[in-house]
Structures are given as structure tokens and as C-alpha cells.
Amino acid sequence: MIESIEQVSYHILVMILPMVIYHLFIKEDKLNRKKFISFLFGTLFISLFLTMTNPVLFSDGYHYDFRVIPIIIAFLYDGVKPGVMLVGLMLMYRYWFGGNGFYVTLVNYFIAAVALILISRNFSSYPLRKKLYSISLFFWGIAFTRAISLLLLNELAQLISMMLFSFLTYVTLLILVLIIENLDIQIVYKKQIIDSERLNTISQLAASVAHEVRNPMTSVKGFLQLMKTNDNLNEKQMKYIAISLEELKRTEGVINDYLSLAKPGKEVKEEIQISFEVQSAIDIITSYTNTHNIAIFSSIEEGLFIKGNRSELKQALLNIMKNGVEAIDSNGTLTINTYKKNNNVCIEIIDNGIGMTKKQIQNLGTPYYSTKIKGTGVGLTITYNIIKEMNGTISVTSKKDVGTTFCIELPLLMINATAVYDKAEVL
Template structure:
């Protein structure tokens, strides 16, 4: 972002120091373009900073125009800050229309001023230069959007390549892992039928078998990343899936002195990968529990919002540094010393396969909030 700002800053300085002078009273430059781009693509802080620099140059180069320019750009800044919040949700076509209308309003106000003051000759020149500015603005917008799309596609390609590497690695070791797991499970089943084993130990054996089965399920999920099983989609009681996930992780939470509260809407129906989405919740909750010290608190909420269900998993743990948030879900990236990062990688892929989205907000020392949106079905 700093490079982007300095490019816009250089553009403002260049266009203001080399304006198009078409009379002794009037000159024209393209300062509005980098100002618009700064607000829309950079946000309020870069936009206001660039506007302040522009006003400083105006005061230095043309003091008589300082206060009119100040008034105009105060209004323009307020409008651009408002547009920034809605702009990025629009299609490219609508983005061009929005900014074109905004600039045309500015050009129209300038034209009305010239006509009222009797500057007919300057009006025709201003009209031509406004057209040039509009074409330039549209070209810059399309160029930026094209570059953003290329960057997104490049990141997606890198992600796909990493997932392919994981799939190949998982496939190469899955067979070797399954064999000893099957052997251990078989011996445990034999031991569980022995009459010489106390009931307490028998319960431990039962838990061990369940965990081996869970490990087998996880291995299958890793392998399914590159080969999604569409036939596994089923309509389920999603409220029960979340409650079951909380129940599974509750023992681990108790061991770590973490209290889990919940607010789950009833009778949420959804078409999903039942076991996989349960693993998503367990992965996220487990990470949250491990991020907290003693007496930690975790809150899980699920509410239906129109055609989506919103799941929030919030903890008051150590939080995640801002520079690491963008890397969440990346293979082999983990905030834990002995973590692999594959748990969240699998979780992100499962959410993506269900046409959902996952968003993470975190502050160091305050905690982390995972917000998941998934489409529902009636």
C-alpha cells in the first residue's frame, strides 16, 4: 500500500506542476484522478493524506484558489469515503458507472460556474478536457481491476498447486498409516472383549477405538481435498451437528480449563458434508482452546440469516498477529510451534466446497473470532 500511495503522490505532484494552461485565468490538471483512486482503493487515510498534500501544493502554487479548492474537496472527500464502503461489492461495470457519475457531477458543477461567470470560450475547452479526464479515469479503473483480477488468479493458482502437493503427499503415506492403525484397532477390539479387564480400562479402550476411527476419518478428508465426493452431500439437522461438535470438544476444553458457551438456533436444515463440517468446527474450536490460558472462555453461536446460516466461534485467547492473518489456511503455516497448519487448510477447503465463506478477526491479547457463512436449504 505504501508503494501505491507514493505512486499516487507522484502523480498529484506531476499533474499540478505541469497543468494544461488555456488562458491567463484558467489552467487544468488531472489531480482528481489520483485523489479518487486513493480514496476508493486505499481508503480514508491514504485519501485524506493525498488530499492534504494536494491542498498544500495548491496554497503554494495558486493561493487564490486555496479556499474554493478546500471547500470542493471537503465535499468530494465525504462522498468518496461513503462510496469506498460500497464500491468493492459492485461489478466492474457498476464500478465504472459509479465513479463516472461522481466525476460528471464535478465536471457539471465546473461547467455551470463557467457559464454563470460568462466564460463561454473556457466552457468549451473545459468540456473537452473533462471528457479526456473521464476517459482517463475509466481506463485507470479498468487497468486496476484487471491487475487485481490477475493477482487473485495468481494466488488461486498457487493455492491449487499447494493443495495438489498436499494431496499427493497424503496419498503416498495414507496406505502406510492405515495398516498399523487397522492392526492396533483390531487388537484393541480383542482386548475389549476380555473379561479380565476392569470396566474403567474397558472405557479407555473404547475411547481409543473411537479416536482411531476419527483419525481414519481425518485421513479420508485429507485425501478428499483433491477429489471432492459430491455424493456425500446430505440434508442434515445442522443445529445438532454444531451441538455434537461442541460436545466432542467439551472434554478437551475442561482439561484446559476453558468454558464453552453457546447460542444455537434450532431446526436449521442444511445440505452439507456432515462429518467434514463437524471436523471444521472441531479444528477451529481446538485451535481456540489451545490459544487460551486457564479460565479461558469460548462462545459458539449459529443463527439463520435469510438463505444463509452464520456461525461465530469466538475466544479470548492470545490472538493472531495481523501479518499472520492473511496466511491462515495456507498449507504448513501455523501459529503454533508444533502445528502444521493443515487443520485450517482442510477446514478452508471444506467451507469453499460448500460454497461458503470464512472470515477471521483477531487482536493480539484479546482473542480471535471466526465467522462462517454457509448456504442453507429448506
């Protein structure tokens, strides 16, 4: 009995210790974890190898280990390909290890792999409670299948040992899941702290520099406009003045962006009819798309209302639309869809431009980060802050050389949502 306790303690140790080291020293984010070979995969492989090398022997013919733990975590937190690869390595080691039951293991883990692939499809978007529920359902489904097999074989003594070991395995699995979830939260918090520090730096910079820069700019702009009225200027001189005025206008826009980022958000919120504001933003951006030969298509659901700052919402929409136009460059399409999604209003802005990589998407909204050559990285930072202040979210999907979709979700004003529902019933 004491020997069995020592063996089980060993298996718990080889599961938890590598993951604690991974948590303390590696701190791998979700994007890097999804690579085919990652630090998490290496950590799980070490745990798998150690647990299979010294299985717990309760009685002749029945060996137990914790191999299911790294396999579950690999599929759900590392990705399908690393999960399949880890199952393959486990089966090869099991075959080399010898003994009876290899083909039973092969069939069992093939079925388990299929089930884990299905669970992993939307797993990352689940809240923690739903993740734990999915993992528990899968794990105890396997455990009860084994229990039924032992009952059919009339192995009642072995059944008790198996269920006890399954419970210890389950507790260890939950500990590892919580370690990874805690790591993800820490990485998010760290990113938010860095972003807050950058925003604070921008605020101080904008407050101290903007006024000093604007004064000489206004003077230069005024003199250039006076010079432009001179009839004695030749065509080349007029061209140079026009270019100078255009660059001053662009510089003024950059300063306004920094000031918008620096000023605190307005607390006064009003009822906003989404269809009106989206159509208004489309009307404004149309003149810009016409110069680039870009067609705009829209599908706007009527009767949707939110609460927020009207001018800031329009600014956020125009920032994303303008980025979409610049990503297309010319001869493309910009599509805007607005519709009700559960208890939210969803605004989709879709372009068929150059697209972005996963790394670029991850950095969107970060101060100073821009995918454009002449971009300042401030426009999208402002946009993300505006939507966040309105209790909304922005999700981005993109593919290189195919296009990008921005989806803004804002809480639906429930009073008006009821009116919309009644109207739909009448129609």
C-alpha cells in the first residue's frame, strides 16, 4: 500500500513540476503555443515519457499512469496537430514498451483523439467554467467506460483501485488546467499594464508638445495659403505649395489623433440608433473610396439601439473603414453589415485587401503599432479604447492576400430590442 502511494505521488510530481517550471520561466502566450512545436509541447512530452516509464501496478495485468493528462492538454491548449503528434509518440513508446493491450490502447486513443478534436474547435472561446465542464465530461466519460469493462469482467477489487486512481488523475488534470489558465490571465494583465504605460506616455507627450507644435504650424499654414493667392507663381511653385499644405494637414491629423488618445473619455452617454450612425459613416467614407475605385456594399438592420458617445462611435467606425480602404488600395470592395447577435449589436467591416498575419492581428490596438508604412499606430488604439469604454469588444479575422473582417460587438439597448422583436412579429 505504501509503495502504491509513493508511485502515485511520483506521477503527480512528474505532471505538476514540469508545468510549474513552464509557468514560472517560459510564460508562452497563446499564439506561440499554437505552433507545431512549442515549449508547452516539450513540457507535455517530458511528463508523458516519465509517467509511462514507471506505471503504477495495483495487481498483475493492470498498470496505471497519467498519460491521458498531457494528451488532453495538448489537444485543448496546444492545438490539434501537436495533440495528434503526442498521441503518435505515446503509441510508439507503448509499442516499444511491449506487453499485452497495445491494440486496445490504439483503438481507445483513436476514439479519444477524435472526441478531443471536436471539443477543441471552440474550446479557446469558452469561459473557464465551460472549459472545466467540457474536460470533466470527457475525462469521466473515459473513466466510466473503463468501469463498465471491469464490471463485465467481474473485477470488483480492481474497479475500486481504478476509480481511486481516476479521481487522483482528475484532480491533477484540473490543477494543470488552472495553472495554464492562470498563466494566460497573467500574460493578458502584463500586456494591459504595458499598454497603459504607453498610453500614459502618449498622454504626457501630447499634452506638452501639441500646443507648441500647433502654433508654428498655424503660422506656416497661413503664410502658405497667402502665397497661394499670388498670381505671379508658376505651376511648379503652386504644386510645391499644395504638397506642403497637404503634408501640414496630415501632420495636423496626427496631432489630433494624439490629443484624442490623451483626453479622458466622456462619461455622458446617449441613445444611439446604429443604422443611422453606420450609414452616416458610410456616406463620409464614400468620397474616399471613390478616389480609390472601391465599391461599398452594406446590409444594415434597422431598429437597433445602443448607449454610448455618438461622435466617438463614428470616429471608431471611420478609423476601421479608412484602414480597410488603405488595405485594398484600389479596385476592391468594402462591405459593412449590421445585425443583432444574441443581446449585442454586431457591426462587421469587411475588406478584400492585403490581409494580416496572426502576429499582426495580436498587436492591433497597441500604441505605436501599425501595419501601414506611414501609419502612427494611434488610430486603432483610439478605436479599441472607444469600443472598450462602451463595454464592447472588437474581434478580427484575416488572411494574407484575401482580406480582413473587423467585428464590433456592442451591448444592445434592451428596451428598444423588445420593440424590434415586436416589429419583426408584426411583419
